[in-house]
């Protein structure tokens with residue numbers, strides 16, 4: 001069951017099992033984000049600073065947000081989301097104020113993860129920058145540098161444009177780790193379709209392997225939508241048998257409600 005988290009609470013219910021087709025990437029994420037959040041003492045024993053900032057690169061809909069939520073949930077970390085475009089559309093000074101308050105709240109509630117979606121819209125490469133962006137980048141740099149290197153607050157920035165981010169943000173001690181979240185291959189799509197259909201009553205003849213083979217170019221968000229559409233199409237089929245004036249759906253009608261192969265193909 002996916003549930004939209006509210007700001008600051010660990011995202012309910014989302015685990016690594018909900019993230020498909022990313023293979024080793026999940027291990028990278030665990031090593032770079034989960035490890036320092038859970039065991040900062042490993043880093044202090046080695047005398048090195050744990051990572052503070054990690055960039056997730058990848059096309060839209062590949063699971064960057066999902067992954068960040070899964071890590072937060074699995075580590076029981078406080079989770080805040082900052083949406084790049086949303087934060088930039090504010091009055092003078094408000095964007096910085098919002099950044100400050102998110103960082104402050106995270107520090108007070110550590111271990112914490114701050115997820116900045118569409119980081120490139122907050123911190124575009126210098127030559128694309130206007131006055132507002134310059135101020136917000138400066139604020140973000142100050143906040144990142146001000147985070148104590150204790151490993152208990154990790155900032156994850158997501159973008160689909162690797163080169164579109166201000167270089168200053170990628171220096172050591174800032175967003176100095178990068179993880180690529182790619183478009184899934186056939187095996188990856190098979191895994192993701194499995195996740196999105198695991199709660200569905202599938203009719204015999206539904207061939208998820210075949211579906212994975214024939215959805216070249218689909219990312220996780222597309223496959224999730226495909227599964228939902230298929231379910232709705234199954235629902236539509238039994239709609240004529242449903243009498244809305246009755247309190248209960250008869251068992252035989254409910255039994256009829258299965259998702260067929262054709263539902264995925266309409």
Ligand code: ATP
Nearest residue numbers: 018019020060061062063064065066192220221224
């Ligand atoms: P954007 O850059 O547009 O924010 P994103 O990479 O953050 O995209 P998500 O928001 O995580 O993508 O994905 C949207 C939805 O698509 C998820 O909530 C999930 O239902 C589905 N999805 C995406 N990627 C995956 C995946 N790898 N495994 C399972 N489901 C996925």
